[in-house]
Amino acid sequence: MGAATAGGLAMALVLSACSGDDLGGGGDGGGGDTDADCADYEQYGTFEGETVEISSTISDQEADQLEESWADFVGCTGITIEHNGTNEFESQIFVQVEGGNAPNLAIFPQPGLLQRMQEGDYLVPAGEAAMDAASANYTEDWLTYGNIDGEQFGIPVMGSVKSYVWYSPSAFEENGYEVPTTWSEMMDLTDQIVADQGEGSAKPWCFGIESGGATGWPATDFLEDMVLREAGPDVYDQWVNHEIPFDDPQIVASLERVGEILQNPDYVNGGIGDPRSIATTAWSDAGLQIPEGNCFMFRAASFFEAQLPDDVEVGPDGDVFAFYLPADTADEQPLLVAGDYLAAFDDNEATQAVQAYLASPEWANSRVSIGGVVSPNQGVDPQNASSDVLRLTLELMQDEDAVARFDGSDLMPSSVGAGTFWTEMTSWIDGQVEAEDALTAVEESWPQD
Incomplete structure (x- = not known):
């Protein structure tokens, strides 16, 4: 059974660039000015007026935490991220894509579901910047479950250890x-x-x-x-x-x-x-x-x-x-192990920017620091974990002798x-x-x- 939390909630996070303007939005987790040094986000570009939609199973408090984790990124890039979390994700995602209304990105709680989506020729391979981040920060054990016929479609963004x-x-x-x-x-x-x-x-x-x-x-x-x-x-x-x-x-x-x-x-x-x-x-x-x-x-x-x-x-x-x-x-x-894999339905520049950020150790450390989850990203500092068990989980994930399945x-x-x-x-x-x-x-x- 996968690790993702199921629930029903749809949220929008509307943010502007680092101008200091009021950053109101539909979600409660990411609005407000950012105090971030936007030089840290220049590599992703600026996208005033662009919207990237992400679908997932993530809801309630965990959805608020997800929004908070990318608040500085969206505040500096000007991207509007609209996150839709639902406990009917598996059925709804197929309705969306078959109706020509696919989100830009989705977080899949199961590699098998991601593969079914790719078999329908709905997904695009991970972008170059996302692949650079993924190759540098994830082990082959984790990447293999997002790799289909030699191409990387899914990037593991969150995970859990069952052992x-x-x-x-x-x-x-x-x-x-x-x-x-x-x-x-x-x-x-x-x-x-x-x-x-x-x-x-x-x-x-x-x-x-x-x-x-x-x-x-x-x-x-x-x-x-x-x-x-x-x-x-x-x-x-x-x-x-x-x-x-x-x-x-x-x-x-x-x-x-x-x-x-x-x-x-x-x-x-x-x-x-x-x-x-x-x-x-x-x-x-x-x-x-x-x-x-x-x-x-x-x-x-x-x-x-x-x-x-x-x-x-x-x-x-x-x-x-x-x-x-x-x-x-x-x-x-x-x-x-179990985990959630991020995959894209298009190769728009804003989509690729969000995908690349979520593949980075900077985002992974941001999300882990907020609490409740861990990431198999090897760039995560275990000291950022919100509990002793999650710290132990990160240490096991990062142990060079570990063999993850x-x-x-x-x-x-x-x-x-x-x-x-x-x-x-x-x-x-x-x-x-x-x-x-x-x-x-x-x-x-x-x-x-």
């Missing part, structure tokens, strides 16, 4: 537990917690996969993380691209390894019930058992932080924090990645089918070429 285990630093300290650095250390810790807790209600793990119409996605994430760790990134790529069967023995082994945690009644489901309760427990509610003291570990992405109550302190010395989901050896660092379900045909994969993982966790049978059912559902 986390959330825990309570105070509970670990109280019990003398160390953060594990390998998978075997984590499983040894799991067994130690079982032994220490005895018949108590606290369990080593809590987990939930209920998410309305998207129920099942947290289990697909866990499997994808496990495939990366056990079978490796090359096999992961083959699996996601259906170059090997969905029920390849290596994938079955990875799911069974996930089951060693999620289907063990001694290990789960802290504060909630037995393993079958996972299927009916909202994914974020499961994690809330950590600060309640009902479980010790919860696997979830960096964006779980936004689900925590305001009175829960998040940090290495706080009520809740996260550690990297370890691999078999400490020198391996596969990352399961995008959320597999977002890359698969939607009937699989957002269909049978979710439902079969739900049946599996509910005990209705064995691991191999669940994966075989997904394999049989894969669309024929």
Whole structure:
């Protein structure tokens, strides 16, 4: 499941150049004079009277923050940026482009959706200035998901890391537990917690996969993380691209390894019930058992932080924090990631200027400093992150030993990645089918070429 926040809101940010005139606009996040040194933006040109429209899934507070992040840029270039965020982005973007009313730019929450748009011959390759910025500031792992048939169409502008285990630093300290650095250390810790807790209600793990119409996605994430760790990134790529069967023995082994945690009644489901309760427990509610003291570990992405109550302190010395989901050896660092990709529908000069700025480390640092998100742009200073978890996320993204792979379900045909994969993982966790049978059912559902 992608990282972008869904919601419905349409906003316009109307800004003039650095003249100091009143900069009113339709959005609340970017109006007002800019105090920026406009010499920093001369490279992008000036565009009095030009408008660039951006469509996305981004809404509410995050949309306001997005507007704020480019306020100085638009104030100095004179571009009017009109941002339209909607939870119906996927359907609306096709209606727009097929009706000849495409926006200038769009932020796609899934590479697969971007590819479908390019297959319709609606997109143009990234402009030269944007490519210069992207080549200098993004790793090949991240760029590859916006590259189609050798041309770069999408540039990753925001991202998240899913390979986390959330825990309570105070509970670990109280019990003398160390953060594990390998998978075997984590499983040894799991067994130690079982032994220490005895018949108590606290369990080593809590987990939930209920998410309305998207129920099942947290289990697909866990499997994808496990495939990366056990079978490796090359096999992961083959699996996601259906170059090997969905029920390849290596994938079955990875799911069974996930089951060693999620289907063990001694290990789960802290504060909630037995393993079958996972299927009916909202994914974020499961994690809330950590600060309640009902479980010790919860696997979830960096964006779980936004689900925590305001009175829960998040940090290495706080009520809740996260550690990297370890691999078999400490020198391996596969990352399961998700992110948003910016792509253009035209090559107008103003469009290319906005695209180039959003590909730059200057914009990425601006957006990260405002809070709530991170960017895989390697030029971001981790100290600009708005929380300890987001700082850790940036450090993992920028680690030269990290191998990043995008959320597999977002890359698969939607009937699989957002269909049978979710439902079969739900049946599996509910005990209705064995691991191999669940994966075989997904394999049989894969669309024929």
